Amino acid sequence: MRVFSHTCSNTEIVCALGCAQMLVGVDADSDYPPEAVAGLPKTGRDLDLDVDAVLALAPELVLTSLTVPGHERVVEALQAAGLRTLVCDPQSLADVYGDIRRIAAALGVDGRGEALVAQMEGAMPCVEPRGPRPAVLVEWWPRPVIAAAKRSWVNDLVVRAGGRNPWGGVDAKSVPLENAAAAAAAPDVVVMSWCGVKVENYRADVVRRREGWVDVPAVTAGRIRAISEAFLGRPGPRLVEGYRQLRQAIAAASG
The missing domain is CATH 3.40.50.1980 (Nitrogenase molybdenum iron protein domain)
Known part of the structure; x- marks a missing residue:
């Protein structure tokens, strides 16, 4: 064929x-x-x-x-x-x-x-953490922050890996957020998976320097992770690698 x-x-x-x-x-x-x-x-x-x-x-x-x-x-x-x-x-x-x-x-x-x-x-086994699930922000874009929501396979990956997506209840594929709204969710982990940007060009300082983010747990603990869009944004076999990297980030946040 x-x-x-x-x-x-x-x-x-x-x-x-x-x-x-x-x-x-x-x-x-x-x-x-x-x-x-x-x-x-x-x-x-x-x-x-x-x-x-x-x-x-x-x-x-x-x-x-x-x-x-x-x-x-x-x-x-x-x-x-x-x-x-x-x-x-x-x-x-x-x-x-x-x-x-x-x-x-x-x-x-x-x-x-x-x-x-x-x-x-x-x-990609389902992980049940011993304590509270860390809140994980997976962002498709940094300005404005665009977060994965309920109708995204990434929401499922976060939950499987032992985390919690603060926007997992929003009935959409993704949701644009004001900096203050994203900070108010107090993410324990921020995952940069910016669409159309090579992973080597992801910059954690873009996240750290957001207005009002100085006290966000992911910022204070230094848990800002880069996971290539190739592993999270492409709904195919390499989601397994995205899950693996999410699991590592979430495990580190779980203490």
Whole structure:
């Protein structure tokens, strides 16, 4: 089957299923695994996809998503061009598992999908801390602070790793916050996972210098952690690494 992948997470799922040879092209942001994507045609970034270039690759299936605002416009353009699409819009870890199974079924490797889900599930056990759960702010953006909310797989990862998301009750994918509101939640851990920024460019001083944050527990204890968006923002196999790093940060905050 000839497959085009429009998003990083779907590219990584295809490769983790052992189906990299089916890929005929990917979006420009798909960078992992490097050995699988290096030689593939790239037809533009996710929100600026060149649909005509995708058509020229004659894919039998386009894997796309609605995980980023604006993706719906790209999905509509792909479908209007007559391309067969499989659209993912995960809002929980269970949804991520469901997408892996759907993609595996579409590629004719159902068993591999079940095996991948089982592997991920086993690698991310639910931790029940002995004391209170540390409050964890996972921020997708620093100015303004944009925090993961209830309808995010990251909320599930935080809870599994033994933490508590102060915005886990907000019925949204994410929530923008004023500095004062974020500080009032008194996060014990702040996780920088800034969208579209390389992890080496995450700067803890941006968090420390926020007005009114001098007494925030994560700041006073020095628990400001950088976890690449590749491990938390891509709903695919590498969430396992995001969980592992979250677990380390939460364990340190648990004393």
